Amino acid sequence: MPVYSRRTVVDAPFQTVWDFHSDVAGLEALTPGFANLRVESVRGPDGELDPDVLETGAEIEMSMRPFGVGPTQRWTSVITERTEDAGAALFRDEMRGGPFRHWEHTHSFYAAGDRTVVDDRVEYRLPPAGLGDLAGPFAWVGFEPMFRYRHRRTKELLEH
Numbered sequence: 001m002p003v004y005s006r007r008t009v010v011d012a013p014f015q016t017v018w019d020f021h022s023d024v025a026g027l028e029a030l031t032p033g034f035a036n037l038r039v040e041s042v043r044g045p046d047g048e049l050d051p052d053v054l055e056t057g058a059e060i061e062m063s064m065r066p067f068g069v070g071p072t073q074r075w076t077s078v079i080t081e082r083t084e085d086a087g088a089a090l091f092r093d094e095m096r097g098g099p100f101r102h103w104e105h106t107h108s109f110y111a112a113g114d115r116t117v118v119d120d121r122v123e124y125r126l127p128p129a130g131l132g133d134l135a136g137p138f139a140w141v142g143f144e145p146m147f148r149y150r151h152r153r154t155k156e157l158l159e160h
Helices: 014-021 024-030 131-138 140-158
Strands: 003-010 038-043 059-064 073-085 088-097 102-112 115-125
Touching: 003 140, 014 088, 014 102, 014 115, 014 140, 024 038, 024 140, 115 140
Parallel strands: none
Antiparallel strands: 003 115, 038 059, 059 073, 073 088, 088 102, 102 115
16 A cells, blocks of 8 residues: 655644644644635534544544635545654544545654654555556655645744
8 A cells, every 4th residue: 555654843842733733723724725625524532513632533524625626525534543642642544535545644743852753644545446556656746745735834833
């Protein structure tokens, strides 16, 4: 299965970076305008609407229309894992409905003194079967600008 990854160091404390990424507002702040992201709903694992923290079992319903062209893409993401332990944390989300055959995104965070390492890893499969598998290794062409933006924007918002 193809994998895309990107790592950056943010000159901000671990807890600040972790808290920022634990809320749907962080997702909205890190998505470039050209994606035309719209968060339709967020439900906690107990069904609570708009929870403060994206815990394991939280579900996010989104829509996107990149560059305002083509049909709106609907995307359902579920937080399947969330752990935090003394200067290290991660959460994983999986696409349960959307444009990919498979999407599993692991967001990892590590304290590095007064700074924080942010590591994104995406395992994915493009549609359709067969052709998508052949094209999969080249998807980084689309992922790279998005994740470069996300990491740069994290630094802009959190570094002092």
